[in-house]
Amino acid sequence: MNAAIQDVQAPMFEALDIEHRYGSRRALDGVSFTLLRGGFHALLGPNGAGKSTLIGLMTGLLRSQAGEIRIGGHSLTREPRRVRRQLGVVFQQLTLDLDLSVRQNLLYHASLHGLGRRLARQRCDRELARQGLEERADERVRQLNGGHRRRLEIARALLHEPALLVLDEASVGLDAASRQALNEHVRALCRERDMTVLWTTHLLDEIDPDDNVVMLCAGSVVAAGQAQALCARTHSATLQDAFRHLTGGQGPDNEEGRT
Template sequence: MNALEVVDLSFAYGAREALRQVSFSLAPGRFAALLGPNGAGKSTLIALLTRLYDVQRGDIRVGGCSLSRTPRPALRQLGVVFQQSTLDLDLSVEQNLRYHAALHGLSRRQSALRVDAELARQALTERRRERVRELNGGHRRRVEIARALLHEPRLLLLDEASVGLDPASRLALNQHIRNLCREQGISVLWTTHLLDEVQPSDDLLILHQGRLVASGQADALSLAHGGDLGSVFTRLTTSGAAR
């Protein structure tokens, strides 16, 4: 079963259509990069995937569960790291995680086990009692990732997660997420506007003017369109060529 299926998804703000019949799927354990210029529809898609907006046409299924018809089991399989941090800066790392675990209905014992496991996985055990405001940007992102993984989701959604990080922290975060895919079989949808965050073996989705103009493995798309990823991206998002 696919971790994520988006089927004929369309969305409009009044008369302006932001997404037009977007369809794609994400297999278990895969890292997918979502690329698109400003105004392509990425933010609208993220808002629909996280249920900030209701689906107007089409369907979104997480682990086979429809976000529209069965939202609770669908959302239980989804972990999210938003572009803007939503951590409480005045709480400690551990307090932020325990609060989130409680929201997901984990028992005190489950919460303690999961918090310990994720702190260790994110190399944050020694920082568990530090207030979040005392952490640098890279470590704050790791706290958000730990929080998103507490309830053991099948799909992890990261929306421009590297924004504001220095180059070394951005590279380390990107590699860290890929390791999670390999080690835990988690599927990842990583939205970005930076081509250097995409690797040849990644699944790649390119949005332009509300349409999915390309989808497939990054190196295969480069080969099919006869150029490196940068030139392919520029060509597709300038001309709006179909897949």
């Protein structure tokens, strides 16, 4: 088998026996799963399950304590720059500069990725058009509503053309209509660009029956597979019932402590 075929068939993302502690509290306990190239994947779990800790490790905000993360076949520990070139991230907390304009936020981020001025402007114009923000390019970010700010963060995350886009509870704080619109928009981007998306959430209405799902609870992976297959396996009428079955009664919509 030649190298090109191997590369296409290799997983886009691999978590290999990841462990992480905050003092004596174990946030992640031997977490292992893979994401294939292309498609929309959901990381499902209640607040406090360890989703944000995992995202912190993926993005280098947290230092690895045990296990390994690979993106595009490259080790985050040994090849961090190669990994980060393939990764776009929308964090749960807003990370835009509210006093800069929409375009200035994008150009600043492009410079951090080493894009030349001409290419950066071309990419900014392209992403603003795709996000429907071109007419607001010169407005300060603080003038945008929550949904438009999220779209701007997605535009920023796509400037360097990553292979994997990760959204950590990106719909938190949005109303129901804005949440649905954002979810549909990300799915469309996934299809159009043949991009791998990891969408972390504790809200089941953001998951479709044919989505690939990784269920995380109390720092451990309790199940992985297509949502409707997990329902069938547990003889559950809904994904919420399946989640409760697999976690011993805990619901994914738990609003207690965040990890």
